[in-house]
Amino acid sequence: MRALLAAALLLVPLRSRAQSADELTRRSVVRIFTTYQKPNYQAPWQMHVQESMSGSGVIIEGGLILTNAHVISDQSYIQVRKAGEPDKHTATVLFVAHDSELAVLKVEDPAFWKDSAPMRLGDLPRQRDHLQAWGFPTGGDDLSITEGVVSRIEVIAYTHSGHNLLAIQTDAAINPGNSGGPVIKDGKLVGISFQSYSGSGAENIGYVIPTPIINRFLKDIKDGAYDKVPDLGVMTADLENESLRSYFGMKPGQTGVVINKVLFESSAWGVLKDHDVLLSFDKHALANNGTVMVDGRRLGMSYLISLHQAGDRVPLEVLRDGKLLRLEVRMKAYTELVQGPYYDRKPSYFVFAGMVFTPLTQNYAGLWDKRDQPTSFKNLIEFGLPSPDQREPVFLSYVLPHDVNAGYHDFKGVLIESINGVKIRSLKDVPGAFAAPVGGYHIIKTDPHTDWDGQLILNAVKAKDAHAEILTRYGVPVDRSEDLLAEPRPPAK
Secondary structure, eight states: OHHHHHHHHHHHHHHHHHHHHHHHHHHHEEEEEEEOOOOOSTTTTTTOOOOOEEEEEEOOOOOEEEEEEHHHTTTEEEEEEEEOOOOOOOEEEEEEETTTTTTEEEEHHHHHHHTOOOOOOOOOOOOOOOEEEEEEOOOSSOOOOEEEEEEHHHHHEOOOOOOOEEEEESSOOOOOOOTTOOETTTTTTEEEEEEEEEEEEEEEEEEEEEEEHHHHHHHHGSSSSSOOOOOOOEEEEOOOOOHHEEETHHHHHHHHEEEEEEEETSTTTSOOOTTTTTEETTTEEOOTTEEEEETEEEEHHHHHHSSSSOOOOEEEEETTEEEEEEEEEOOOOOSSSSSSOOOOSSOOOETTEEEEEOOOBBHHHSOOGGGGHHHHHHHHHOOOBTTTBBSEEEEEEEEEOGGGGTTTTTTTSEEEEEEEEEEEESSSHHHHHHHBTTEEEEEEEEEETSOOOEEEEEEEHHHHHHHHHHHHHTOOOOOBBBBGTOOOOOOOO
């Protein structure tokens, strides 16, 4: 009897400590209420109807609330409420990193911070470690806690941005509303929930942004600006084939990947060359499948790249024409040819004589079902690369019907090559091109690789005279987006 009593008494302090840890965590978790309004990429001078959503967040050191970028994207008003409390408090976005799916908020009201308990960040967990996911999923108003284990840790595509970054996979239930909520191990924050997988045959697959990605973000913003996750800017191929390794002059024991393409104006531009063999990145040897060993884990090279800040100088080992070279790159973010998806910004556009021009972005391409997208969209998204001749593809989005543009009313999604002899490298080239008609006409040439190959001709005088009327008829307040206000205007009437 005495032995049983002693055992029972021993349990009391342990349970008390667990309750204390849970209470501290509870005081750090918040529910986020976001009012948002998305831009209309079909009519880029308009906005969609205002909507609202909710997610989760966690208080961290420095008087910050950490959450997912998608929880506050395109926001116009944000409120937060601590777990178990009735009052909401106005919050504002300090920094947002859409590429790594993170954001930090601040709350000015001192009442919000009373009895709050910022969470400390822990280390990257290991497989089979036990986790708790805290947050406010749909289906109730109270705080929810689910439990699971670390299933795997690997580089995956973040749905919000499309970037490939490190993530923790767990079988802890992560549902809509959990986004931005803390994932806890031993009372410390080891990540935040951000997405789940619901494909055919999949069950209990949730993903967590781990602390290495969070720490990189928090370090990035210390100077008052967010500089984005950098990229090396190369396209590589594995060297698992022995003949390939021999062809590139690799010696026994050397491993790496061959560079098929150095991307224009990337970190590697002007440093690396096509057909270089990359042997190591930042003093980590590359395997023939492009992976590296980091802290006992074999991960893709992109993981090492993602930990760096813009401006970091990183050593490389390269085999070029059979000779070993030690080089250095200065890291920076890479800009894709087809950019986006964009958030927290209005679309770029230019309208002239009823013709609506816009750059091809992931947002604009999203107006089409993937099966119905023009072939040029698919080719540019899949294979297009920036070059001196093309920084962003420009499309005739659609035509606002008028007598002056008769015959072109059904044109939409047409890739533009030149206007009045001016090569269109980006949307910024379009206003200036229309300012100089050729022989009394505007000559709009479509790209020869587009779905419609030819040219559109407008009478310059008639187009000029009809321009203002068309804008008024279709309720277009201004003929261009804010980023083009400094560009030349077509000749005035």
